[in-house]
Amino acid sequence: MTGSYGADETSVELATGLREFFNEHCGLDRVRAAWSDGSLDLALWGEVAALGFTGALASEEVGGLGVQPEDLVLAIEEIGYSGASLPLVDTAAVVVPIIERYGSAEQRASFLPGLISGERIAASTVMFGGDRAMFAAEADVLLLERDDCLHLLDRRQFSTVEVHSPDPASRLARVSVESSVLSDATRLAAGATDDARGRAVWAASALLNGVSRRMLEMTVDHAKTREQFGRAIGSFQAVKHLIADAWVAMESSRPCAWYAAHACSQGLADAAAAASVAKASASDAARVVGDSALQVHGGIGFTWEHPLHFWMKRGKLLEHAYGSRGFHLRSLGAAMRDDQQGSDAVFPGL
Amino acid sequence: MKIITLVKQVPDTWSERRLDPETGRVDRAVSEAVIDEISERAIEAALALKDADKSTTVTLLTMGPAGALDALRKGLSMGADDAVHIRDDALQGADVTITSRVIAAALLRRPWDLVIAGNESTDGRGGVLPAMLAERLGVASATGLDSFELTGGAAGGDLVGRRSADGVDEVLRLGFPSVVSITERMPDARFPNFRGILGAKKKPVEVLTAADLGLTDLHPAVSVVSVAERPPRQAGTRIIDDGSAAAALADFFASRRLI
Amino acid sequence: MTTVLVSIELTPSGDVRPGLADLVAHARSIGSPVGVVTVAPGDSASVTERLGAFGLAEVLVAESAAVGAADAEPRVRALVAAAAARNPTAVLIANTVRGRDVAARVAVRLDAGLLLDIVGLHAEGKRVVGEHSVFGGAYLTASTAGDRMTVATVREGSTGEQPSPVTASASALEIDDTTVPTAVITEATEHARRSERPELRTAERVVSGGRAVGSAEGFELVERLADALGAAVGASRAAVDAGYISQDHQVGQTGVSVSPELYIALGISGAIQHRAGMQTAKTIVAVNKDETAPIFEIADFGVVGDIFTVVPALIAEVEARR
Numbered sequence: 044m045t046g047s048y049g050a051d052e053t054s055v056e057l058a059t060g061l062r063e064f065f066n067e068h069c070g071l072d073r074v075r076a077a078w079s080d081g082s083l084d085l086a087l088w089g090e091v092a093a094l095g096f097t098g099a100l101a102s103e104e105v106g107g108l109g110v111q112p113e114d115l116v117l118a119i120e121e122i123g124y125s126g127a128s129l130p131l132v133d134t135a136a137v138v139v140p141i142i143e144r145y146g147s148a149e150q151r152a153s154f155l156p157g158l159i160s161g162e163r164i165a166a167s168t169v170m171f172g173g174d175r176a177m178f179a180a181e182a183d184v185l186l187l188e189r190d191d192c193l194h195l196l197d198r199r200q201f202s203t204v205e206v207h208s209p210d211p212a213s214r215l216a217r218v219s220v221e222s223s224v225l226s227d228a229t230r231l232a233a234g235a236t237d238d239a240r241g242r243a244v245w246a247a248s249a250l251l252n253g254v255s256r257r258m259l260e261m262t263v264d265h266a267k268t269r270e271q272f273g274r275a276i277g278s279f280q281a282v283k284h285l286i287a288d289a290w291v292a293m294e295s296s297r298p299c300a301w302y303a304a305h306a307c308s309q310g311l312a313d314a315a316a317a318a319s320v321a322k323a324s325a326s327d328a329a330r331v332v333g334d335s336a337l338q339v340h341g342g343i344g345f346t347w348e349h350p351l352h353f354w355m356k357r358g359k360l361l362e363h364a365y366g367s368r369g370f371h372l373r374s375l376g377a378a379m380r381d382d383q384q385g386s387d388a389v390f391p392g393l
Numbered sequence: 394m395k396i397i398t399l400v401k402q403v404p405d406t407w408s409e410r411r412l413d414p415e416t417g418r419v420d421r422a423v424s425e426a427v428i429d430e431i432s433e434r435a436i437e438a439a440l441a442l443k444d445a446d447k448s449t450t451v452t453l454l455t456m457g458p459a460g461a462l463d464a465l466r467k468g469l470s471m472g473a474d475d476a477v478h479i480r481d482d483a484l485q486g487a488d489v490t491i492t493s494r495v496i497a498a499a500l501l502r503r504p505w506d507l508v509i510a511g512n513e514s515t516d517g518r519g520g521v522l523p524a525m526l527a528e529r530l531g532v533a534s535a536t537g538l539d540s541f542e543l544t545g546g547a548a549g550g551d552l553v554g555r556r557s558a559d560g561v562d563e564v565l566r567l568g569f570p571s572v573v574s575i576t577e578r579m580p581d582a583r584f585p586n587f588r589g590i591l592g593a594k595k596k597p598v599e600v601l602t603a604a605d606l607g608l609t610d611l612h613p614a615v616s617v618v619s620v621a622e623r624p625p626r627q628a629g630t631r632i633i634d635d636g637s638a639a640a641a642l643a644d645f646f647a648s649r650r651l652i
Numbered sequence: 653m654t655t656v657l658v659s660i661e662l663t664p665s666g667d668v669r670p671g672l673a674d675l676v677a678h679a680r681s682i683g684s685p686v687g688v689v690t691v692a693p694g695d696s697a698s699v700t701e702r703l704g705a706f707g708l709a710e711v712l713v714a715e716s717a718a719v720g721a722a723d724a725e726p727r728v729r730a731l732v733a734a735a736a737a738r739n740p741t742a743v744l745i746a747n748t749v750r751g752r753d754v755a756a757r758v759a760v761r762l763d764a765g766l767l768l769d770i771v772g773l774h775a776e777g778k779r780v781v782g783e784h785s786v787f788g789g790a791y792l793t794a795s796t797a798g799d800r801m802t803v804a805t806v807r808e809g810s811t812g813e814q815p816s817p818v819t820a821s822a823s824a825l826e827i828d829d830t831t832v833p834t835a836v837i838t839e840a841t842e843h844a845r846r847s848e849r850p851e852l853r854t855a856e857r858v859v860s861g862g863r864a865v866g867s868a869e870g871f872e873l874v875e876r877l878a879d880a881l882g883a884a885v886g887a888s889r890a891a892v893d894a895g896y897i898s899q900d901h902q903v904g905q906t907g908v909s910v911s912p913e914l915y916i917a918l919g920i921s922g923a924i925q926h927r928a929g930m931q932t933a934k935t936i937v938a939v940n941k942d943e944t945a946p947i948f949e950i951a952d953f954g955v956v957g958d959i960f961t962v963v964p965a966l967i968a969e970v971e972a973r974r
Binding site: 410411412417489490493512515518519520521522523524525527528529531532533534535536537553554556557558559560561562563564565566567568571577578614615616617618619620621622623625626628629630631632633634638639640641642643645646647649651652 | 663664669723724748749750752753755756757759760761764765766767768769776781786787789790791792793794795796797798800805832833834835836837838839840841842843857881899900905906913914931935936937939943948949950951952953954955956957958961962963965966968969970973974
Binding site: 052053056057060063064067093094095096099108110 | 466470584585586587588590591593594
C-alpha cells in the first residue's frame, strides 16, 4: 500500500497502525452511518484522538509527539482511504501546529491542550475564500483568515450557517464573525497565513490521494471479479488501460504530497510551489481515478447504494477544496512569472 | 511484578498455509508472517496488569528468525517495556522439546514472577509449551485460562484463573513464580497508539543465540518421517433452491444411507 | 507384546471421558493397553468396574488425596511411576486441555519424545510412529521419537471404534506425596448436558450454524435439524462471537476439530479457519444464501437458498422418510 519515496520506517509504521485501527473500527457500516445521519461520529473521533493523531505534529513540550510532517503523510492518506468522516486534517495538520508556532502564550495555553487531547475539534477557513469551512458547525475552535491575517476563535466568537456539500458526511458551513471580535488578542503572529495554507494544501493532497487509492482498489477488485462474455472484465485491454492510466496518475501524485510536506516542514524556498504541485496533481488524479472507477463499475457508484459512491463524492469535494487543480496551476504560473520579477509571493492566485 | 510474555510469529491464517514436503515443517515462505493473535491477547493481559500497577514490567520473549522482530515491535508499540529475541539459524525447525529447553534457559537468565503465553499457536496448535516450561523450571502452571486476576503482589500473592474446557468449568489458584496460558476469550488486544509506535524503536531488544544460553547439544526428540498432502476436496452437486431443495437433500442423504 | 500406558481422564464427578475408547484402540495397534488412573482414596473399586467397558483388562490405580485438588500433578506422578514399573513403549493421553498439561510434564520428566494430537499410531520395527492430520486435514504427516519412549496426545474421536467390554482387574500403584508447586483447583463444575445430543468432538454427524442464523432463537432451527438426524450441534466462530451459542460448540481452527460421517453447514460462509476444523468430514452439505460462499467449494452437496425455508422443509422430509 505504501510508496517507497521518502517513506521511512516511522511513516510506514504510523500509517500501518492507523490502517489496522480503521480496519477494525471504521468498516463500511460506520462509513454509511456517517452519511445517513450526517452527524459527526464523536466516538470515532475520540478513539482516533486517543491514538495520538491530533497531537502528532505538536512538539513534546506541549504534549504532542513531535512527528515530522512528512512522516504523517501516509497516515493522512489512510484517513482518506478509510472513509472516516472526521475533521482530523484541519485539527492535526493545520490548526495545532499553527497555534504552536504562531500563537501567543495565552493562546497556546488555552487552545493546545484540548485540541491535542481531542476534547476540542478545530476547523479552518484558510483556503475557502475566507468564509466556508468543512466541519465548522461541529468545531469548537476556528482558524479564520481575514485580510491575510489568521485569527484564532473559540466557539462563542463565530457563528455558522450550513451550506450544501457534495459529501453529506463532510458538512460545509459558512462562518461569520462580528468584526468587533477580531483583535490583537485573536490574531496569530505574522507568517501564520502562508504557513497554514501550505499545510492545509499538502494535507488535503495526502487525504485526497488516500481517497483515490481506495477508489482504485475497489475498481481493480471489481474488474477482477465482474465477468462479461465469460471473462473477468479486467482482462479486456480497454479496461486494463483505463485502470493503468488511473494508477499512474495516482502514483505520480503521492510523492508530490510527501515532498510538499517535507518542503513545508523544512521551510524550503519552493514550499508553496510544492504544495501547489501536490494539490494540482492530487486533484487531477482524483478526477482520473474517479472517472475510471465509475466507467469500470458500469455506472454503479453514481448512487449511494454502492460504497464507491462515498469515496467518489468525497473525492469531488476534496478535488475542489483547498484550491482546485486550476487554481493551483494558475498559482504556479503566476509564481513563475513573478519569480522572474523577484517577487516572493505565496499562492499569488488567491 | 515482573511479567514475561511469550510471543510467536505465525503464518497469517487468512492465507493458504502449507507444509514443506521434505521436512514436514510449516512452509513460512508462502504466507505473510504475522504476530499470532493469541500472543497479542497474552500481551494485552500483561499490559492490563501494568495499567493497574505501574510498577509492573512487561518483557516480551520470542524465538524465531530475524523477521520475528516485527512481532516484538508490535508488542513494544502496544506498551511492553523490553524484549528478548532468541535468534539462531541452528534453531530453525526446532521441535517442542528443543523450544522448551531454549526458552526455559532464557527465562532462567532474568528474574520474573509470571510468564503469560497463548494457549496454543495457530500454526503448531500443540498447546504444550507453557506446561513444559513450567515443568523444566519447577514452577506451577495453569493453562487455558479464560480470565484471571491477581490477589496480592508477587510476594505471597496468588493468581486466580478460570478455565472452561472439555466440559468442565474450573477455578485455579496458584502462587508465583508461575506460568499461565490464556485463551481467545481473554480481551482483544489494544491498538498501538502513535506514542507507542514512535517509542517502540527506542526500547531495548536483547538478541540471544543458543550458545549465549549455554545450549549446544540440541537434538530434536521427534523427527518427521513422512508428509503427504491430501488431495483437495472437490465441489460436488450444487443446486439453487426453487422449493425442491429439501427433497433433493433428503434424496442425497438416502443415497448415502444417512437417513 | 509391549505395554502401552493409557492415561484415564475423569470428570470432576468421576465419569470417564468417552474419548478413552480412542486411546485404547490406538494402544492396541502397537501393544497391549494398560490403564493408569488416579482416584481419591477409597474410589479404586468403583472406577475399575467402569473401565472394563472401554476394553481395558488391566488398570493401575493410584489413590491420592490430591486428586480433584491439584491440577495435573497426581496424573503426572502416576504415569511416571507406572512408566518406571512397566517400561512401556508409549504413553497415550487424550488431547484435551488437561491431557496436554499432563503430557507436557510427563514427557519432560521421562525425557520422552512428545507426539501431539495423533490420529493414528503404528509400529515400524521398534519405532512407534504417530500420524497427524495437519491444517484441517490438508496434510497427513507421520513422526517418531525413534529410540526414546513416546508420549502422545490422542485426538478424541479419531478412531470411531466401539470398544469390546472386558472385565478389568486393578493393581495398586504407589505414588509419593512430595510436592512440586502446582495450581490448586478451588472449584470445578461440569457443564450441564442440555440434551441427549452426542458430544461434538466424537459425533458421527454434526449440524453447524453460522452468522446467517441471525440470533440465538434462530439457532433452535439448527438444533431441530440436529435432533432429526441424531447429530451434535456445532457453530462457526462468527456465530459464537455474535453470542448465538456457547463457545464449546465452536468448530474450527480455534475450536473443536471434527471428522464426522456427515457435516451440515447452515449459513456458514466457510472461512479458511472454519474449514480447518471440519474439512475431513466424509460428507459435507452446505446451505447458504450466498452462492459465492467458499463453503460450496468443498461441499459434496450445496444448496443456494435461505436456511429458514430449506431447513424446516428438510426436517419435515427427514421425519417423513423415517
